[in-house]
Amino acid sequence: MDIAKVRLAGPDDVGAFKHIRLEALRLEPAAFASRVEDWEALSDEDWLGRVTNGAVFIAFREDEPVGLMGLLREQSAKSHHRATIVMVYVRASERGAGTAKALLDRLTEHALDAGILQLELTVSTENPAAQRFYAREGFAKIGRLPAGLIHEGKEIDEVMMAKRIG
Numbered sequence: 001m002d003i004a005k006v007r008l009a010g011p012d013d014v015g016a017f018k019h020i021r022l023e024a025l026r027l028e029p030a031a032f033a034s035r036v037e038d039w040e041a042l043s044d045e046d047w048l049g050r051v052t053n054g055a056v057f058i059a060f061r062e063d064e065p066v067g068l069m070g071l072l073r074e075q076s077a078k079s080h081h082r083a084t085i086v087m088v089y090v091r092a093s094e095r096g097a098g099t100a101k102a103l104l105d106r107l108t109e110h111a112l113d114a115g116i117l118q119l120e121l122t123v124s125t126e127n128p129a130a131q132r133f134y135a136r137e138g139f140a141k142i143g144r145l146p147a148g149l150i151h152e153g154k155e156i157d158e159v160m161m162a163k164r165i166g
Contacts, residue, residue: 003098004059004066006106009051014044016058017051020065024089030151031124032087057107059090059099066091069103071111071119081166083111085121088130104137108165117166122148122158131159139163 009017025036042050050056059067070087074080085107090099111119122145123130135141139161148158 003102004061006057006059006102009056009058014047014051016065018047020068033149055110057103059103066094067099067103069107071107081117083116085119112165118162118164120162122160125157125159134161
């Protein structure tokens with residue numbers, strides 16, 4: 001299988017972003033801090049803002065969105081060199097096909113071009129495959145966030161990871 005094409009989303013990609021983000025939240029609700037109901041309630045203007053504030057990368061197979069990865073840069077002057085990877089999702093049929101790496105590579109290239117020196121993320125302790133992926137990509141565990149998420153009454157710890165890129 002060839003690798004999905006990844007691009008930085010723009011205003012014309014709001015529909016694709018909405019489609020893949022809601023899919024992610026419906027199919028993997030325990031993996032995200034957000035609830036699908038919160039995102040379903042967003043206005044069209046809010047969806048546009050989510051695409052254009054920060055950086056959102058979407059992986060496409062033909063015209064179908066199959067993966068997603070976002071980047072939120074720190075705003076204060078002293079931490080402007082850091083950014084957090086958010087909203088990571090790859091459709092089950094794409095896992096193991098290089099889609100996550102393609103998304104991360106494109107995001108990292110964008111971050112370097114923007115002068116970002118460090119990427120950070122949190123990943124559920126219940127997702128060892130994601131932890132292994134990030135470790136293979138050079139991320140180091142820097143801590144653990146007890147009860148980082150509470151899903152359906154269950155506390156889920158998160159592993160904090162970081163990678164220097166510049």
